[in-house]
Amino acid sequence: MSAAAHGRSAMEPAGIARALDTLGAWVLAILWFLPLIYAVWTAFHPTEYSARFDLAAPLTLKNFADAWSAAPFARYFLNTVLLVTMILAVQLVLVTLAAYAFARFEFFGREVLFALVLVQLMVMPDVLIVENYQTLRRLGLIDTLLGIGLPYMASAFGIFLLRQTFKSIPRELDEAARVEGCGFLKMLWLVYVPLARPVYIAYGLVSISYHWNNFLWPLIVTNSVTTRPLTVGLSIFAAVDQGIDWAIICAATLMTSGPLLIAFLLFQRQFVQSFIRAGIR
Amino acid sequence: MSFISVRGLKLALAGGALLGMASTQPSAALAQNLSFYYPVAVGGPITKLIDALASDFEKENPGIKIKPVYTGSYQDTIAKTLTALRGGEPPHFAVILSTDMYTLIDEEAIVAYEDMVKTDADKAWLKSFFPGFMENSQTGGKTWGIPFQRSTVVLYWNKELFKEAGLNPDKPPATWAEMLDYAKKLTKKGSTGNVTQWGVQVPSSGFPYWLFQGFTTENDVRLMNAAGTETYYDKPAVIEALQFWVDLSRKHQVHPPGIVEWGTTPKDFFEKKIAMMWTTTGNLTNVRANAKFDFGVAMLPANKRRGSPTGGGNFYVFKKSSPAEREAAVKFAKWATQPERAAQWGIDTGYVAVTAAAWDTPKMKAYVAGFPAAAVARDQLPHAVAELSTHENQRVTRALDDGLQAALTGTKTPEQAMTDAQREAERILKPYRR
Numbered sequence: 001m002s003a004a005a006h007g008r009s010a011m012e013p014a015g016i017a018r019a020l021d022t023l024g025a026w027v028l029a030i031l032w033f034l035p036l037i038y039a040v041w042t043a044f045h046p047t048e049y050s051a052r053f054d055l056a057a058p059l060t061l062k063n064f065a066d067a068w069s070a071a072p073f074a075r076y077f078l079n080t081v082l083l084v085t086m087i088l089a090v091q092l093v094l095v096t097l098a099a100y101a102f103a104r105f106e107f108f109g110r111e112v113l114f115a116l117v118l119v120q121l122m123v124m125p126d127v128l129i130v131e132n133y134q135t136l137r138r139l140g141l142i143d144t145l146l147g148i149g150l151p152y153m154a155s156a157f158g159i160f161l162l163r164q165t166f167k168s169i170p171r172e173l174d175e176a177a178r179v180e181g182c183g184f185l186k187m188l189w190l191v192y193v194p195l196a197r198p199v200y201i202a203y204g205l206v207s208i209s210y211h212w213n214n215f216l217w218p219l220i221v222t223n224s225v226t227t228r229p230l231t232v233g234l235s236i237f238a239a240v241d242q243g244i245d246w247a248i249i250c251a252a253t254l255m256t257s258g259p260l261l262i263a264f265l266l267f268q269r270q271f272v273q274s275f276i277r278a279g280i281r
Numbered sequence: 282m283s284f285i286s287v288r289g290l291k292l293a294l295a296g297g298a299l300l301g302m303a304s305t306q307p308s309a310a311l312a313q314n315l316s317f318y319y320p321v322a323v324g325g326p327i328t329k330l331i332d333a334l335a336s337d338f339e340k341e342n343p344g345i346k347i348k349p350v351y352t353g354s355y356q357d358t359i360a361k362t363l364t365a366l367r368g369g370e371p372p373h374f375a376v377i378l379s380t381d382m383y384t385l386i387d388e389e390a391i392v393a394y395e396d397m398v399k400t401d402a403d404k405a406w407l408k409s410f411f412p413g414f415m416e417n418s419q420t421g422g423k424t425w426g427i428p429f430q431r432s433t434v435v436l437y438w439n440k441e442l443f444k445e446a447g448l449n450p451d452k453p454p455a456t457w458a459e460m461l462d463y464a465k466k467l468t469k470k471g472s473t474g475n476v477t478q479w480g481v482q483v484p485s486s487g488f489p490y491w492l493f494q495g496f497t498t499e500n501d502v503r504l505m506n507a508a509g510t511e512t513y514y515d516k517p518a519v520i521e522a523l524q525f526w527v528d529l530s531r532k533h534q535v536h537p538p539g540i541v542e543w544g545t546t547p548k549d550f551f552e553k554k555i556a557m558m559w560t561t562t563g564n565l566t567n568v569r570a571n572a573k574f575d576f577g578v579a580m581l582p583a584n585k586r587r588g589s590p591t592g593g594g595n596f597y598v599f600k601k602s603s604p605a606e607r608e609a610a611v612k613f614a615k616w617a618t619q620p621e622r623a624a625q626w627g628i629d630t631g632y633v634a635v636t637a638a639a640w641d642t643p644k645m646k647a648y649v650a651g652f653p654a655a656a657v658a659r660d661q662l663p664h665a666v667a668e669l670s671t672h673e674n675q676r677v678t679r680a681l682d683d684g685l686q687a688a689l690t691g692t693k694t695p696e697q698a699m700t701d702a703q704r705e706a707e708r709i710l711k712p713y714r715r
Contacts, residue, residue: 047571048551070326133368142370215353220361223316223350235353236321236328244544 043251050246063251070248071233072225073255079145080229083218084211087149088204094154095203099162100188104174114163120156129220136221143223152211158203165199166192201271212260230256313609314346318375320358320594321351322430323563323630330629338616345609355594359384366390366599373602374610376594379417380670380678382425383509387672391597393423397611406615409636411659416667418595420509426595427614428635430626432563433658433665434495434589436460436582440575442467442478442556453557453579457499457525460557460582464535467556480535482555483526484543489685490669490678491590492559495581496522498588498666504681509671510713514681515703523695525584527688539690547571561592562658566631569652578654580661587664593632624648633658671706672713680705 042050043064049057067073101107102114132151133142141147169192177187193200215231222228234256237249264271317335321327328351335347352358355378365371371390385391398404407424414428440450446466454460464480471477483492490504497504502518505511513519529536537555547564549555551571559581568576581589596614598607616622620638624645627634634640640649640659649656671677684702687693693701 048573071328130364130367133364137368137370142368216357216360219353219357220364223348232351232353235357236351238354244548 039250039254042246043254045247047245047247050250063247064255067237067248067252067255070252071236073230073233075225076228076230076233077256077259079227080212080231083145083148083229084208086145087152087211088207090149090153091155091158091207092200092204095158095162096188096193098154098159099166100184100192102159102163103166117156117159121160125151126216129217132217133221142221143227145227147221148218148227148229149211151217155207158207161199161203162196165196169195205271209260212257312344312346313606314348315373315606315609315613316348316350317613318350318352318358318362318372318377320353320355320376322355322594323566323632327630330626334617334622334626338613341616342609342612345612347613362390363388366601369601371599371601373606374596374598374614376429377426377597379414379426379428379431379591379593379595380668380674382417382420382595382597383670383672384674385597386420386425390599391425392600392602392607393425394427394598394611395423397598397607403611403615406618409638410618411635411637411662413591413662413665414635416507417591417670420507426597427618429594429596429614429618430630430632431591431593431595431635432561432632433591433661434492434559434581435562435657435661436557436559436579437550437564437568438557438577438579439550439553439572440577442553442574446556450575451577453577454582456582457584461529461533461535464529464557465533468535476534476537478553479537479555481529481557481559482537482541482546482549483529483559484541484546485686485689486540486542486544488543488678488682489540489689490681491592493523493526493681493685494590494666494669495559495588496526496584498590498664499581499584499586500525501585501588503666504669505671507667509674510710512671512677512681512703512706512710514684514706515699520696520699522584523685523688523699527691527695530689531691540686550576562633563593563631565655565658569654576654578657580657580664587661589661589665590668591662591665592668627655633662671710673709676709677706680709 041053044059044061045057046060046062098117102110102117128151136142136147136150139147141150173191173195174187177191182190212229213231214229215235218229219232219235222232234252237245237252319331328349331349331351335349338347339345350372352361352375358375359377359381362371362375362377366388377385394407398407407427410418410428413433414431415424418424418426418428436453438453443450443463446463448463448466454463460481467478467480468476469478483495485492494504497519500518500522502513502516502522504513504519530538543560546555546558546560547567550558550568551573553574562578565578580587596610596617598610598614602610617626618635620636620642621644623634623636623639624642626632627639627645628648634645639645640656669678669681680702684693684698687701688695688698
């Protein structure tokens with residue numbers, strides 16, 4: 001007993017630091033989790049209980065049923081998944097090739113071109129809505145999934161992020177690969193892409209969550225149930241003229257963000273590990 | 282300057298193209314495909330109701346196809362419409378806020394109904410709406426919008442709480458003095474001195490100008506002229522009205538302090554945190570379904586007179602359309618506002634049915650007999666005025682909203698707030714006074 005006490009006192013400073021760390025982590029986790037807990041509580045109880053906590057409150061699935069029937073959510077789910085997948089797939093290809101060129105090739109006007117790409121980062125997408133709409137109309141892409149995604153496919157953020165990553169990869173690896181007889185594309189595939197995997201994952205997360213949540217642009221550029229994403233369906237519940245029905249809003253929100261949450265929970269180990277590996281390198 | 286002329290040129294070109302199209306089209310009834318933008322501003326299955334309206338109309342009018350497009354809130358709808366307009370592909374017709382009339386006229390986006398209707402029956406139809414709703418739909422002697430989903434502000438009171446406070450539960454306050462007096466009796470404090478129940482609540486988030494128009498109209502003053510080129514934010518009667526609103530919370534402490542959320546006000550009412558509230562008639566269905574106590578609906582209390590603003594959306598027909606398409610759009614607007622249908626729409630949604638004839642239908646009479654509160658909005662209409670609307674509507678209204686919120690939170694005196702708001706509005710509207 002006394003030995004243990006002794007040992008602990010020797011460890012005291014580190015112990016306190018660790019306790020504080022744990023405490024801090026818990027506080028942050030709870031703060032992050034609170035809105036979610038509230039949403040779950042509200043979604044599964046009748047409206048009367050959305051501002052009143054009562055353990056005996058009756059559970060119900062009615063809010064979900066109401067929310068689901070208020071708009072063609074099944075179709076919207078499909079649209080959103082297709083849209084997000086398409087955008088991410090095209091982005092990954094374009095961004096990789098562009099970043100590789102900017103990072104490793106010498107060509108005329110490279111700096112100017114890269115500066116132009118960076119300028120895109122400074123412009124708020126909302127400012128371009130009218131211009132983009134006109135372009136898409138000339139292309140005949142109004143009211144199509146491709147039309148929603150097209151303006152986002154050449155992502156300046158992605159190009160910038162990957163270029164910096166590619167630049168930080170030692171030239172030696174590059175040269176070794178060339179000695180082994182790799183061409184440019186093979187080198188990209190075998191050396192650069194695997195080494196940048198954590199960055200790809202981080203970028204994929206940002207891209208998916210952004211496009212999953214994007215509202216105004218898809219609303220403006222689409223007119224049909226067959227092209228509209230989830231957010232447009234969700235916005236029906238945001239009609240506040242009649243007061244806010246938290247129960248149904250929470251149910252609809254959980255329903256539409258659920259797949260993302262579940263995917264993140266399932267893959268979180270991989271995410272976290274890839275970030276850690278990115279740090280160790 | 283140069284881009285204006287380019288726009289003019291484009292319009293001229295578009296017009297030319299249209300004429301060309303119209304002349305090449307055989308005059309025999311070709312199928313008309315009309316796109317129709319509409320917002321959802323109240324709860325309930327609005328998208329389904331609209332889809333049903335469109336398909337019923339198509340059944341009765343073969344040859345016309347309506348494609349209803351849900352376009353988010355009113356704000357999203359005007360954003361989408363203007364984007365589509367500049368992109369060269371506006372809808373054929375749309376439901377948009379009555380207050381966006383000047384904006385749409387300035388964009389040269391819409392056609393006046395006088396330029397489209399021909400028969401006497403159609404002309405009579407234009408005159409069939411409540412004049413209170415037409416104030417926001419006409420300017421310069423022309424009708425630009427047809428009232429469709431319209432509302433107004435009324436007072437809801439909790440009869441149970443009235444009884445508890447020793448007031449007559451069937452007698453709502455008729456004047457400002459009475460409302461203040463009742464509110465004092467209805468405000469309850471807990472043992473620690475915090476208020477557990479407020480006498481009255483007038484929401485002030487989002488669009489405080491609308492509820493403020495209740496106070497100003499009752500104080501017998503208008504906020505703008507009919508041409509939409511002048512505002513009167515700093516008139517003494519306006520400042521007086523604001524002073525009364527501010528005093529409710531700051532001086533008399535019968536109204537929650539600061540900015541009160543619009544969206545949660547009905548909830549506060551259901552949970553008996555407030556005994557009286559001012560909100561839209563669009564809440565009627567909601568309150569009826571969720572209030573677990575006896576409640577009443579009354580006209581807003583009077584000061585120098587009764588009064589309340591109207592609100593909501595109108596049908597607009599867009600310029601970029603062939604004569605046949607315009608005719609079909611007008612036909613739909615007329616069809617949707619027929620007494621029977623206007624009555625049904627009012628019952629389904631809680632909006633105020635837009636014509637007197639709609640209130641005379643058996644359906645509506647039966648509804649009112651079972652739920653007399655529904656008729657209060659109609660009875661208040663003779664006292665109603667146009668919702669604040671001017672050229673550059675968003676910015677001019679914003680100036681007032683900022684002033685109101687500054688006064689309610691106490692960062693400015695009502696007088697200072699209104700003087701500043703007027704100066705800002707003046708600056709924005711100057712170019713429109715020629």
